[in-house]
Amino acid sequence: xxxxxxxxxxxxxxxxxxxxxxxxxxxxxxxxxxxxxxxxxxxxxxxxxxxxxxxxxxxxxxxxxxxxxxxxxxxxxxxxxxxxxxxxxxxxxxxxxxxxxxxxxxxxxxxxxxxxxxxxxxxxxxxxxxxxxxxxxxxxxxxxxxxxxxxxxxxxxxxxxxxxxxxxxxxxxxxxxxxxxxxxxxxxxxxxxxxxxxxxxxxxxxxxxxxxxxxxxxxxxxxxxxxxxxxxxxxxxxxxxxxxxxxxxxxxxxxxxxxxxxxxxxxxxxxxxxxxxxxxxxxxxxxxxxxxxxxxxxxxxxxxxxxxxxxxxxxxxxxxxxxxxxxxxxxxxxxxxxxxxxxxxxxxxxxxxxxxxxxxxxxxxxxxxxxxxxxxxxxxxxxxxxxxxxxxxxxxxxxxxxxxxxxxxxxxxxxxxxxxxxxxxxxxxxxxxxxxxxxxxxxxxxxxxxxxxxxxx
Amino acid sequence: xxxxxxxxxxxxxxxxxxxxxxxxxxxxxxxxxxxxxxxxxxxxxxxxxxxxxxxxxxxxxxxxxxxxxxxxxxxxxxxxxxxxxxxxxxxxxxxxxxxxxxxxxxxxxxxxxxxxxxxxxxxxxxxxxxxxxxxxxxxxxxxxxxxxxxxxxxxxxxxxxxxxxxxxxxxxxxxxxxxxxxxxxxxxxxxxxxxxxxxxxxxxxxxxxxxxxxxxxxxxxxxxxxxxxxxxxxxxxxxxxxxxxxxxxxxxxxxxxxxxxxxxxxxxxxxxxxxxxxxxxxxxxxxxxxxxxxxxxxxxxxxxxxxxxxxxxxxxxxxxxxxxxxxxxxxxxxxxxxxxxxxxxxxxxxxxxxxxxxxxxxxxxxxxxxxxxxxxxxxxxxxxxxxxxxxxxxxxxxxxxxxxxxxxxxxxxxxxxxxxxxxxxxxxxxxxxxxxxxxxxxxxxxxxxxxxxxxxx
Numbered sequence: 001x002x003x004x005x006x007x008x009x010x011x012x013x014x015x016x017x018x019x020x021x022x023x024x025x026x027x028x029x030x031x032x033x034x035x036x037x038x039x040x041x042x043x044x045x046x047x048x049x050x051x052x053x054x055x056x057x058x059x060x061x062x063x064x065x066x067x068x069x070x071x072x073x074x075x076x077x078x079x080x081x082x083x084x085x086x087x088x089x090x091x092x093x094x095x096x097x098x099x100x101x102x103x104x105x106x107x108x109x110x111x112x113x114x115x116x117x118x119x120x121x122x123x124x125x126x127x128x129x130x131x132x133x134x135x136x137x138x139x140x141x142x143x144x145x146x147x148x149x150x151x152x153x154x155x156x157x158x159x160x161x162x163x164x165x166x167x168x169x170x171x172x173x174x175x176x177x178x179x180x181x182x183x184x185x186x187x188x189x190x191x192x193x194x195x196x197x198x199x200x201x202x203x204x205x206x207x208x209x210x211x212x213x214x215x216x217x218x219x220x221x222x223x224x225x226x227x228x229x230x231x232x233x234x235x236x237x238x239x240x241x242x243x244x245x246x247x248x249x250x251x252x253x254x255x256x257x258x259x260x261x262x263x264x265x266x267x268x269x270x271x272x273x274x275x276x277x278x279x280x281x282x283x284x285x286x287x288x289x290x291x292x293x294x295x296x297x298x299x300x301x302x303x304x305x306x307x308x309x310x311x312x313x314x315x316x317x318x319x320x321x322x323x324x325x326x327x328x329x330x331x332x333x334x335x336x337x338x339x340x341x342x343x344x345x346x347x348x349x350x351x352x353x354x355x356x357x358x359x360x361x362x363x364x365x366x367x368x369x370x371x372x373x374x375x376x377x378x379x380x381x382x383x384x385x386x387x388x389x390x391x392x393x394x395x396x397x398x399x400x401x402x403x404x405x406x407x408x409x410x411x412x413x414x415x416x417x418x419x420x421x422x423x424x425x426x427x428x429x430x431x432x433x434x435x436x437x438x439x440x441x442x443x444x445x446x447x448x449x450x451x452x453x454x455x456x457x
Numbered sequence: 458x459x460x461x462x463x464x465x466x467x468x469x470x471x472x473x474x475x476x477x478x479x480x481x482x483x484x485x486x487x488x489x490x491x492x493x494x495x496x497x498x499x500x501x502x503x504x505x506x507x508x509x510x511x512x513x514x515x516x517x518x519x520x521x522x523x524x525x526x527x528x529x530x531x532x533x534x535x536x537x538x539x540x541x542x543x544x545x546x547x548x549x550x551x552x553x554x555x556x557x558x559x560x561x562x563x564x565x566x567x568x569x570x571x572x573x574x575x576x577x578x579x580x581x582x583x584x585x586x587x588x589x590x591x592x593x594x595x596x597x598x599x600x601x602x603x604x605x606x607x608x609x610x611x612x613x614x615x616x617x618x619x620x621x622x623x624x625x626x627x628x629x630x631x632x633x634x635x636x637x638x639x640x641x642x643x644x645x646x647x648x649x650x651x652x653x654x655x656x657x658x659x660x661x662x663x664x665x666x667x668x669x670x671x672x673x674x675x676x677x678x679x680x681x682x683x684x685x686x687x688x689x690x691x692x693x694x695x696x697x698x699x700x701x702x703x704x705x706x707x708x709x710x711x712x713x714x715x716x717x718x719x720x721x722x723x724x725x726x727x728x729x730x731x732x733x734x735x736x737x738x739x740x741x742x743x744x745x746x747x748x749x750x751x752x753x754x755x756x757x758x759x760x761x762x763x764x765x766x767x768x769x770x771x772x773x774x775x776x777x778x779x780x781x782x783x784x785x786x787x788x789x790x791x792x793x794x795x796x797x798x799x800x801x802x803x804x805x806x807x808x809x810x811x812x813x814x815x816x817x818x819x820x821x822x823x824x825x826x827x828x829x830x831x832x833x834x835x836x837x838x839x840x841x842x843x844x845x846x847x848x849x850x851x852x853x854x855x856x857x858x859x860x861x862x863x864x865x866x867x868x869x870x871x872x873x874x875x876x877x878x879x880x881x882x883x884x885x886x887x888x889x890x891x892x893x894x895x896x897x898x899x900x901x902x903x904x905x906x907x908x909x910x911x912x913x914x
Contacts, residue, residue, distance in 0.1 A: 220484045
């Protein structure tokens with residue numbers, strides 16, 4: 001319990017808050033509540049009118065919903081859960097600890113329990129776990145006007161009424177989908193099925209990933225997509241609201257992974273110190289161990305290093321260029337694969353493109369590197385010794401090699417990860433940099449040995 | 458012109474394609490057309506029924522819309538443009554070259570021209586540039602039933618009818634927004650304004666960024682948000698479809714920037730070689746020049762390096778750990794700022810959090826680094842000399858310092874960029890790594906001088 005205020009103080013605060021909030025937009029209430037501790041949230045839920053409290057709990061943005069419900073009297077919490085939207089109640093109940101979840105399943109109403117028992121079986125982040133069971137479906141032999149009457153009647157208990165699913169009257173299988181806008185402009189006495197577009201509706205199975213649902217909704221500009229079981233019965237729908245939330249969560253995950261860490265799954269300012277360390281330390285340690293290979297490579301070339309200490313000066317510069325070009329290529333390909341612009345089988349096409357790209361980029365960087373050595377030498381800022389033109393050539397050639405290698409490695413890594421069944425977005429910039437660093441050193445010393453052999457080395 | 462097929466072959470292909478496509482889902486037609494060259498797209502547009510062709514052109518996913526329209530007879534192109542959705546026609550016309558744009562503006566119908574002249578003045582990626590002018594608004598003194606009749610009447614020409622805007626009958630200013638679902642369940646003889654929720658609707662001005670529109674739509678679970686001018690007149694709406702497209706484009710941009718390059722603004726497999734090089738070479742060159750400071754730092758410590766060549770072995774390992782921890786912190790803060798979990802004024806709170814986090818992560822990595830030196834020494838894999846315990850201590854202490862510095866720098870960079878008016882997402886992993894590398898070397902040599910002074914140095 002966060003002891004920010006004493007209990008009576010908190011109750012007073014809660015009642016005042018509840019009065020002020022009662023007329024605000026639901027999203028603003030949620031924002032205010034997210035700044036309060038969970039005891040205050042629980043107290044406000046009790047002080048708000050019941051319907052308003054349910055509305056608040058139905059917002060996926062409410063951070064402390066599970067925690068606040070766990071603090072309420074169980075009978076009251078069960079009333080809230082029974083009144084909440086099916087998809088949201090599943091999310092909330094999922095976060096209860098096992099004993100509380102079982103007790104609440106025993107207390108909620110029959111219908112909610114049945115829905116929960118079904119929805120809780122779907123894996124997190126699947127269509128089944130984000131779908132709601134509150135949709136509108138009608139048999140194909142109903143008229144448009146009967147359908148509209150029915151829609152008016154059930155409107156308050158459905159998450160969306162803008163997509164109406166038309167079922168086979170006998171088998172109950174999904175035949176057509178019709179939008180409310182087509183329905184209200186259709187002939188009232190016509191059959192509802194005649195108002196629907198003449199093709200099988202886009203649908204998904206409950207096990208597919210929420211990212212793929214988002215792609216479908218975005219591609220076909222849908223307001224909702226039906227989720228069907230093996231027998232083609234509609235068991236729920238995923239709405240565009242759920243998809244937007246899922247897309248934002250997905251982007252956060254991808255950006256965090258690209259930064260070289262596990263996805264936090266919690267807001268930055270709410271995650272505990274211990275969890276933050278766990279999410280970050282894993283990859284940092286793995287990358288450090290990987291990077292230790294560079295020390296081994298350097299040991300291997302220690303003789304060269306002692307003979308030409310000048311070579312060490314450019315190690316950070318050359319290695320980072322390899323990492324940077326790899327990081328560019330990786331982020332490009334992660335997005336291209338995510339957007340399905342490019343498929344797994346296109347890897348060789350990408351490789352054929354990245355090699356000339358890498359060579360060109362390497363030539364540009366190589367030229368800059370050569371200019372740097374020449375300018376420093378000529379201006380007397382540093383003396384690279386009598387063989388300075390050869391050193392300049394070494395830097396230039398090494399940059400061409402390393403940038404090409406970096407671009408190729410960085411672009412192929414997402415394909416390899418996807419092929420192995422991992423998320424291509426796990427190919428973080430630091431991961432690519434580490435991969436490229438080791439080989440980059442070998443390329444650098446190899447080029448140096450070729451160009452400087454017989455003079456400096 | 459992509460000479461993939463001869464003209465008669467292409468026409469035959471186009472007619473066949475058009476026949477096959479006529480009954481498919483619009484999004485699938487677009488996908489098929491995106492695999493064709495622009496001449497074929499133009500030919501298919503001519504072969505499809507007019508309404509169907511307009512529907513295809515209305516899809517923002519159609520890549521070659523501008524190019525294909527430019528290939529058509531201008532009178533025909535003008536007919537298409539006049540029939541297309543206002544927001545989409547603006548995007549397409551924006552891509553025409555100047556002379557063609559002016560000629561087409563002269564040929565389209567009066568209404569389209571007026572809309573275009575207005576929409577083209579808004580900056581790209583603003584609410585004004587992605588909004589459509591095809592929305593439904595009614596005066597507040599209409600009844601629900603009159604409003605519904607009107608909605609049925611205009612349905613075919615509006616992008617969405619699910620949000621209806623209620624205007625002051627005299628001033629024409631925005632009073633309320635009402636959803637179609639509330640309208641169809643309302644009392645037909647009641648005033649439309651009485652069916653609307655009793656609060657001012659969420660609205661935006663045309664100059665705000667599409668990202669902020671997306672945030673509002675997602676926060677308030679809207680299907681559309683009205684765009685109002687200074688006098689509170691509705692001049693357009695941004696729909697949830699447009700926002701999803703904008704969000705996907707925004708994510709792509711962010712991921713590409715985070716990878717250390719300019720956003721491509723085109724699919725990977727469609728961008729020309731020259732443009733690809735331009736988008737990537739800029740940042741690579743800037744980073745290379747920045748990284749040249751490391752060579753200067755190394756020159757400065759050349760004396761130390763010559764005395765203790767063993768120090769060079771760990772340079773890549775230590776520098777990369779700083780870059781990796783910085784990259785983690787940057788990606789965390791970019792997302793936290795984008796999601797408004799954290800505001801600009803919270804920078805000191807973040808700093809106070811990242812310092813202990815960095816120290817802890819540094820201690821973990823430092824311990825791994827020390828173990829590495831001890832194990833290699835004891836197993837005889839490498840001889841670090843008589844002072845090997847001091848070298849191990851140097852590696853450990855340097856990692857603590859560098860990881861802490863990396864975490865702090867990486868977390869502050871997005872704040873600094875935002876404060877300076879740049880996109881925080883420009884703080885790429887390579888950018889942070891470069892910043893941290895230079896200071897990292899100074900920390901490393903500083904720690905080495907302290908610990909090894911009097912023995913190795």
